[in-house]
Amino acid sequence: MSLFWRIFGLNAVVLGTATGLLLWAPVTVSVPVLLTEAVILVGGMLVMLVANAALLRLALAPLDRLTRLMTTVDLLRPGQRLPAHGMREVADLIRTFNAMLDRLESERAASSGRVLVAQEAERRRIAQELHDEVGQTMTAILLSLKRAADEADEPLRGELQQAQEITRGSLDEVRRLVRRLRPGVLDDLGLVSALTSLTTEFAAHTGLRLLRRFDTDLPALDPQTELVLYRVVQESLTNAARHAGAGRVEVSLSHTDGALLLAVADDGHGTGIGHEGAGIRGMRERALLVGATLDIVSQPAGTQVRLTVPAEKKVP
Numbered sequence: 001m002s003l004f005w006r007i008f009g010l011n012a013v014v015l016g017t018a019t020g021l022l023l024w025a026p027v028t029v030s031v032p033v034l035l036t037e038a039v040i041l042v043g044g045m046l047v048m049l050v051a052n053a054a055l056l057r058l059a060l061a062p063l064d065r066l067t068r069l070m071t072t073v074d075l076l077r078p079g080q081r082l083p084a085h086g087m088r089e090v091a092d093l094i095r096t097f098n099a100m101l102d103r104l105e106s107e108r109a110a111s112s113g114r115v116l117v118a119q120e121a122e123r124r125r126i127a128q129e130l131h132d133e134v135g136q137t138m139t140a141i142l143l144s145l146k147r148a149a150d151e152a153d154e155p156l157r158g159e160l161q162q163a164q165e166i167t168r169g170s171l172d173e174v175r176r177l178v179r180r181l182r183p184g185v186l187d188d189l190g191l192v193s194a195l196t197s198l199t200t201e202f203a204a205h206t207g208l209r210l211l212r213r214f215d216t217d218l219p220a221l222d223p224q225t226e227l228v229l230y231r232v233v234q235e236s237l238t239n240a241a242r243h244a245g246a247g248r249v250e251v252s253l254s255h256t257d258g259a260l261l262l263a264v265a266d267d268g269h270g271t272g273i274g275h276e277g278a279g280i281r282g283m284r285e286r287a288l289l290v291g292a293t294l295d296i297v298s299q300p301a302g303t304q305v306r307l308t309v310p311a312e313k314k315v316p
């Protein structure tokens with residue numbers, strides 16, 4: 001039924017009922033009107049208005065729901081849809097809105113996918129250059145310093161050795177940077193080794209206690225999914241160290257019927273994620289890229305980031 005006839009019908013029902021009551025009820029209206037008659041008439045009108053408002057509210061509820069979804073919908077949490085029923089115009093509107101969300105979600109997933117692929121390529125290029133150019137040069141400097149230190153006398157020798165130490169420290173830093181930019185271990189040794197080395201290094205760097213629980217029978221994953229899992233762990237660990245004030249973080253990878261589950265849980269003070277920053281939005285975009293879902297539960301007892309990757313991945 002169309003919106004026009006629905007509202008017309010509601011009004012007709014209310015007015016018809018009132019007229020029927022007036023016709024059959026033993027009421028008379030005197031001139032001038034008596035107080036009791038006025039009270040009955042005003043009361044009847046109030047009942048009519050309330051009935052009309054209630055019926056209209058009921059009929060227009062789908063529009064309210066639509067407005068609410070329009071103001072809160074988030075393309076990084078796909079799948080929020082409304083059932084398309086109710087009056088014809090409203091059902092049409094909801095169906096059109098749902099179709100628009102379908103299109104926007106797939107366009108959003110495709111464009112953020114392109115951005116992420118480009119970003120990873122750029123990171124690889126920078127890592128390569130750091131490794132090949134800066135790394136090589138620093139290694140050469142280190143060798144020269146060593147030679148010079150071997151031939152020099154004190155106190156110059158001590159100073160050269162100190163310069164050697166500083167250079168070695170910087171070289172380590174460059175290597176760490178390269179590893180962070182391009183998790184080469186991922187290509188060479190696979191996800192579990194890459195995560196083991198990431199967590200070990202992270203624990204050494206931050207002093208946090210790290211627990212790993214990786215299932216042994218994990219299914220083989222394509223490189224893109226592995227990289228997504230790696231980046232989600234990287235960001236979750238950074239958040240645990242930066243925001244949670246945690247003492248312990250547990251990283252687990254498990255495999256249940258048809259889905260791979262990654263969980264990073266800290267024991268810090270989670271206060272609910274009020275405002276999602278670039279880090280969490282980035283994790284959501286990466287999850288979309290491989291058809292996975294990301295859930296974050298942040299409670300006073302700690303924060304848990306869970307990424308569920310379906311075995312039958314839909315890669316947009």
Ligand SMILES: Nc1ncnc2c1ncn2[C@@H]1O[C@H](COP(=O)(O)OP(=O)(O)O)[C@@H](O)[C@H]1O
Pocket residue numbers: 239240242243244266268269270271273274275276277278279280281298303
């Ligand atoms: N493990 C965590 N424990 C407590 N709060 C967190 C945790 N992770 C994220 N948050 C909160 O969520 C916010 C958004 O995180 P994120 O999107 O990674 O942005 P950023 O790390 O750049 O601030 C953080 O500013 C922080 O308040």
Ligand SMILES: [Mg+2]
Pocket residue numbers: 235238239277279280
């Ligand atoms: Mg962050």
